[in-house]
Amino acid sequence: MTESTKIDSGAPTAKNLNWNAIDWHLVKAQVRRLQMRIAKATKEKKYGKVKSLQWLLTHSLNAKLLAVKRVTSNKGAKTPGIDQIIWNTPLQKLRGAMSLKRHGYKTQPLKRIYIPKKQKGTFRPLSIPVMHCRAQQALYLLALEPVSEMLADKNSYGFRPRRSAADAISQCYLLLAKRGSAQHVLEADIKSCFDKISHPWLIENIAMDKSMLKQWLKAGYIDEGKQYDTNEGTPQGGIISATLLVLTLSGLEQAIKAVTHKRKDKINICVYADDFIISSASKEVLTEKIMPTVSDFLAIRGLSLSKEKTKITYIEDGFDFLSVNIRKYDGKYLPKPSKEGVQRFLNDIRDTIKANPTAKTENLIRLLNPKLRGWTNYHRHNCAKKTFNYISYHLFQAIWQWAKRRHPKKGLRWIKRKYFRTSDSQNWIFSTTYTDQYGVKNQIVLYEPAKVPIIRHVKIRADANPYKPEYQEYFRARRMKRLQLKSRTL
Numbered sequence: 001m002t003e004s005t006k007i008d009s010g011a012p013t014a015k016n017l018n019w020n021a022i023d024w025h026l027v028k029a030q031v032r033r034l035q036m037r038i039a040k041a042t043k044e045k046k047y048g049k050v051k052s053l054q055w056l057l058t059h060s061l062n063a064k065l066l067a068v069k070r071v072t073s074n075k076g077a078k079t080p081g082i083d084q085i086i087w088n089t090p091l092q093k094l095r096g097a098m099s100l101k102r103h104g105y106k107t108q109p110l111k112r113i114y115i116p117k118k119q120k121g122t123f124r125p126l127s128i129p130v131m132h133c134r135a136q137q138a139l140y141l142l143a144l145e146p147v148s149e150m151l152a153d154k155n156s157y158g159f160r161p162r163r164s165a166a167d168a169i170s171q172c173y174l175l176l177a178k179r180g181s182a183q184h185v186l187e188a189d190i191k192s193c194f195d196k197i198s199h200p201w202l203i204e205n206i207a208m209d210k211s212m213l214k215q216w217l218k219a220g221y222i223d224e225g226k227q228y229d230t231n232e233g234t235p236q237g238g239i240i241s242a243t244l245l246v247l248t249l250s251g252l253e254q255a256i257k258a259v260t261h262k263r264k265d266k267i268n269i270c271v272y273a274d275d276f277i278i279s280s281a282s283k284e285v286l287t288e289k290i291m292p293t294v295s296d297f298l299a300i301r302g303l304s305l306s307k308e309k310t311k312i313t314y315i316e317d318g319f320d321f322l323s324v325n326i327r328k329y330d331g332k333y334l335p336k337p338s339k340e341g342v343q344r345f346l347n348d349i350r351d352t353i354k355a356n357p358t359a360k361t362e363n364l365i366r367l368l369n370p371k372l373r374g375w376t377n378y379h380r381h382n383c384a385k386k387t388f389n390y391i392s393y394h395l396f397q398a399i400w401q402w403a404k405r406r407h408p409k410k411g412l413r414w415i416k417r418k419y420f421r422t423s424d425s426q427n428w429i430f431s432t433t434y435t436d437q438y439g440v441k442n443q444i445v446l447y448e449p450a451k452v453p454i455i456r457h458v459k460i461r462a463d464a465n466p467y468k469p470e471y472q473e474y475f476r477a478r479r480m481k482r483l484q485l486k487s488r489t490l
Contacts, residue, residue, distance in 0.1 A: 019090030024069070027062045031142060039146035040466035041205075042213050050207060054143035058209070064097040067138035071131065074097075081130030082111045082222055099132060100139055107215040110235055112223040118344065125195075127235035128222050137216065137240040145206045146261040146467045148243050151401070153253035154462040158273030159242035162466050162475060165322045166381050168333060170459035172209060172326050175268045175279045176315055177333035182266040182279035186286045187319050189295065189309035193274035194241060196231040197248055198302030206247055216240065233301060245274060247300050252276070255297045259289045272322055286312050287435070324382055336383045345375050346394055353398050357405060361419060361432040364402075365446050372447040379455065381457035392450035399430050399446070455485065 020343060034057045041049040057063050071077065071085050080086045087096050110127035110236060110251040117124050129137065145161070157168040174182060199217050203210055216238060220229050253269050260267060266281040267290065278294070280286045298304055313319040318327025323341035327334060349371060356364050376388060403419045420428045430446040460478070464471050
């Protein structure tokens, strides 16, 4: 009997399953089939059928296995909750999957930690569930996400499958780049968004198991040994919280477009998580019609706009959105990495270099390359060539100072020969050789931002939905293009 047969027949136990031998393609395909049925029932407004299919999905072994795989392979997999338990071994993962049962489930309080925000000296609270609660949330998220994708606004891009910040920035281009585009933008900032969402609204409007949802919302948290209740909001750190936010803000696009039917007002929106902008040809329309509508929409959900951070901007003056400065220069639309974002990134690079004064060259490069590659890949779709050259210049200065501090009694030529090599027309390539576990010598080179090409991002179709059969080929083609692009830029 194959492992895939075991997964689908009867009620197997952890003893007769091998985690490392599970056919994940088959598991994902079977879960996806149920998810597409949930999406179809949502589209047809057959909410009784939606509920039945969600029950079927959350009680299937395939979904439980997939939920555990997700929480044990993401970035937070090694961060325990208040019980200090993590699932490392295949046996622990299988037992975790088998333990995901609705009957008798009782959520545990969250562990509160604080992470630094962009502004120095400020921190964002993060609430960490225990592994079992994380897996339960991941399981019910599999059943909720198809509903969310059917109900979410077309121009919402954050916390949604197959969508990205690059899609949101591309949407800004469509809204603002043309000569006759809207000239005014409402930069909206929701005050303490995750922490203020109304529990009664969520329980009343979210199409999922109400008993499970109530437990997660009312779980409370432990901070410095004391337990506190949670009477509002959904915790940042919970896997399902992001999708709850997407559903909370769904309908905003329809609400603002219902304010005015005049095409000349050019009312459009772009949403990414809890950040959004609304464009209009008239500042008065934004002030007198759009802002009151947005405020009323949010108030029903327990939310409000931040008076200090919400403002109306003229496109020629520019504004920052998702770390990108969007502005027209003499009528020409140019999105560039924001000055604040560039400075924050350079500070991070310099801090990393200064914190490793005696590190091996190989180890320093391994620390820096993921940061450099991630930041430049994020901005490579914008007008960022000058910024990449600027980053490369300051990166070299920091590396050169690092090398000189290590050898205060050596000459500059000696330091250059030790840490930098020459290749073709380049004389300052920061690199080193190392021996791998098989005894083979390899060379590792510092990633150079100045060499990153600018590549136009093709925005996702606004109505594209991964749970609709008619878009399966579309997403398959996008995935192939992305893989081809990745292979060319590695």
